[in-house]
Amino acid sequence: MCKPDNMSNQIHIHVTVVKDVPAEKQQKWLEMAKELASETWKEDGCISYDFVRSTEKQNRFIIVEEWESQAHLDAHFNTPHFQTLVPLMDGMSETVELDVSQKALAISRHNDTSSGVSRKHRNGRILVLYDTSSGSTAMIADLIAEGVKLLDKMDVRVRVVPGAAATWEKPETKRDISHPFATFNDVYWADGIACGTPTNLGGISYRMKQFWDEFSQAGGWGSTDGKIATAFTSQGGHGGGGELAAMAMQTVLMNFGFSCFGITDYTGFLDTNHYGSIIAKKPRNLEDKRKCRRQGLRLAEFVGYYINGRDEANPVHTKNADIKFYNFPGIPSRSVPSDVLDERTSAPHVSLEGRSTEARKALIFTKMEDYVHDSTPAMASWVLCKLQEFGWKGVVTDDKDFLESEEKLSAYDLVVFLNNSGQIFDKTEALMKHIEQGKGVVGVHAAIAAFLNGKDASGATVMEPTSEIFHTIFGSHFKNHPPVQKGKVSMNFKNDLGPNLVSVPSEFMHTDEFFNFTKNVYDDPSITVVASLDESTTDGGLMGERHPLAWYRNIGEQKAPVFYSALGHFSHFYNGTGGADSEYVTTILEAGLRYCCDNS
Numbered sequence: 266m267c268k269p270d271n272m273s274n275q276i277h278i279h280v281t282v283v284k285d286v287p288a289e290k291q292q293k294w295l296e297m298a299k300e301l302a303s304e305t306w307k308e309d310g311c312i313s314y315d316f317v318r319s320t321e322k323q324n325r326f327i328i329v330e331e332w333e334s335q336a337h338l339d340a341h342f343n344t345p346h347f348q349t350l351v352p353l354m355d356g357m358s359e360t361v362e363l364d365v366s367q368k369a370l371a372i373s374r375h376n377d378t379s380s381g382v383s384r385k386h387r388n389g390r391i392l393v394l395y396d397t398s399s400g401s402t403a404m405i406a407d408l409i410a411e412g413v414k415l416l417d418k419m420d421v422r423v424r425v426v427p428g429a430a431a432t433w434e435k436p437e438t439k440r441d442i443s444h445p446f447a448t449f450n451d452v453y454w455a456d457g458i459a460c461g462t463p464t465n466l467g468g469i470s471y472r473m474k475q476f477w478d479e480f481s482q483a484g485g486w487g488s489t490d491g492k493i494a495t496a497f498t499s500q501g502g503h504g505g506g507g508e509l510a511a512m513a514m515q516t517v518l519m520n521f522g523f524s525c526f527g528i529t530d531y532t533g534f535l536d537t538n539h540y541g542s543i544i545a546k547k548p549r550n551l552e553d554k555r556k557c558r559r560q561g562l563r564l565a566e567f568v569g570y571y572i573n574g575r576d577e578a579n580p581v582h583t584k585n586a587d588i589k590f591y592n593f594p595g596i597p598s599r600s601v602p603s604d605v606l607d608e609r610t611s612a613p614h615v616s617l618e619g620r621s622t623e624a625r626k627a628l629i630f631t632k633m634e635d636y637v638h639d640s641t642p643a644m645a646s647w648v649l650c651k652l653q654e655f656g657w658k659g660v661v662t663d664d665k666d667f668l669e670s671e672e673k674l675s676a677y678d679l680v681v682f683l684n685n686s687g688q689i690f691d692k693t694e695a696l697m698k699h700i701e702q703g704k705g706v707v708g709v710h711a712a713i714a715a716f717l718n719g720k721d722a723s724g725a726t727v728m729e730p731t732s733e734i735f736h737t738i739f740g741s742h743f744k745n746h747p748p749v750q751k752g753k754v755s756m757n758f759k760n761d762l763g764p765n766l767v768s769v770p771s772e773f774m775h776t777d778e779f780f781n782f783t784k785n786v787y788d789d790p791s792i793t794v795v796a797s798l799d800e801s802t803t804d805g806g807l808m809g810e811r812h813p814l815a816w817y818r819n820i821g822e823q824k825a826p827v828f829y830s831a832l833g834h835f836s837h838f839y840n841g842t843g844g845a846d847s848e849y850v851t852t853i854l855e856a857g858l859r860y861c862c863d864n865s
């Protein structure tokens with residue numbers, strides 16, 4: 266590989282290195298080549314970096330490189346991967362030829378500097394390009410880049426458009442320029458672009474407009490046809506014209522020949538990004554963040570499928586039916602026919618970890634026949650999101666058929682009960698069979714307040730359970746609760762729920778609905794309690810010195826994992842706006858959910 270020299274500045278540099286590698290060293294050499302190529306692809310200014318093998322001489326490999334400039338190539342020589350890998354690879358091979366060259370013809374297909382590189386055999390390339398004054402659009406850009414990374418084999422550059430300050434911008438106002446300034450070569454380099462602007466007077470910012478004006482004048486117009494694009498924006502407030510700005514952004518992109526797409530998914534309750542991520546100021550809550558990541562992932566899917574020819578990345582297959590049919594109890598529902606739901610969810614799924622896999626599935630059951638907890642949508646949304654992070658697929662439903670039909674339930678590896686109340690299902694056989702097969706059950710907050718003898722499960726009256734099923738599964742049942750109050754929660758770290766739990770303090774003050782139960786699970790040796798309440802710090806506790814709040818167990822011959830957390834009455838625990846309280850409640854829940862996913 267050696268360093269070429271004697272190359273001119275500012276013009277694309279093409280480097281060709283011909284190497285002979287003895288047969289017995291080829292495996293090792295190619296392993297290093299793979300690492301070198303994947304790191305080199307991430308470098309600024311690298312337009313192509315490919316290893317090809319001679320069809321005539323099996324020991325002959327040719328490295329074909331193209332760089333934006335000499336400076337970029339020089340920077341490549343100083344990278345850790347070049348410095349470590351190249352001497353080792355040179356030691357195992359003989360350099361037959363090393364050529365440095367420049368384009369001989371002034372024309373090329375679409376003037377696209379990356380033409381000629383087989384898009385099928387390299388990573389997809391995504392540019393997240395944005396403008397910002399006060400940093401909000403920059404945060405969206407970072408989340409979109411995170412979303413892109415959820416699909417494997419994607420390289421991503423995040424760049425901010427340059428441009429002088431406007432006269433109205435205070436000199437002391439600092440733009441968020443934590444990312445490098447964009448060059449036109451970034452646009453040439455990319456297969457797909459997510460382009461974000463602050464909403465300014467219902468349109469795109471002057472700097473963003475200037476960037477594309479100048480790109481056009483520099484000869485860029487006509488060079489980007491067929492690339493994929495999507496738009497995003499930060500607006501001052503809901504209804505401030507964000508959609509108009511996103512559409513105005515798309516108008517510019519379409520003028521340049523980009524293919525723009527919409528997104529049908531609902532990423533939260535009453536929340537979608539049909540026209541791109543339209544965020545009021547900074548993306549703060551879980552729904553906003555999920556929306557931005559979703560857009561990045563979808564862009565990657567489009568690029569993976571249409572540009573890189575990857576069938577498994579096709580958005581048709583990766584569509585997230587659970588999000589698309591977001592359907593919550595207590596809300597007039599767009600009812601989803603079960604067969605549609607089943608069909609959609611049986612499509613191969615690209616998990617958030619980026620592996621193409623048949624994801625395992627969890628049924629999130631939200632039926633509330635009696636008391637309706639307001640936090641249920643936020644809770645369901647959080648659980649869905651977490652399951653996706655684990656590489657699972659979640660389906661939210663309040664249709665009891667899913668629990669009563671053995672055939673339907675058999676499609677799920679885990680059942681998650683959220684805030685249920687009243688007679689939420691009648692036949693218990695399918696659920697018992699699910700457990701017999703070693704599949705898990707999770708319950709959150711009022712889940713175990715289902716099947717009570719009273720109409721008012723709000724807690725004033727002491728309730729008696731009318732069904733044994735939850736007692737059999739969770740080991741106890743809801744009895745009542747005193748009013749919401751602050752109390753001291755203590756943690757027990759001697760458990761199998763994994764190391765993340767230790768990020769919760771051993772004791773913390775917490776405001777919640779603290780339930781009393783029909784039985785104290787501390788007395789059940791099959792149950793491990795992970796969080797408990799110090800009743801001396803609250804009023805109305807009936808459990809005594811050892812008041813359990815969250816616990817787990819394994820039941821049946823197949824040791825089906827069961828986790829229950831009574832914590833988590835409020836929506837703010839799940840939408841990220843609840844501060845430390847939110848963090849502790851969700852960390853405990855995440856540990857239990859993970860335990861049940863891993864052991865189901």
Ligand SMILES: Cc1cc2nc3c(=O)[nH]c(=O)nc-3n(C[C@H](O)[C@H](O)[C@H](O)COP(=O)(O)O)c2cc1C
Binds near residue numbers: 398464505
């Ligand atoms: C000149 C100007 C015009 C704006 N026009 C709008 C507007 O039409 N609608 C709106 O919701 N916000 C408007 N805003 C507010 C910005 O869109 C909002 O503050 C945004 O979060 C800024 O993003 P940034 O932090 O990435 O710069 C405007 C701001 C400026 C400076």
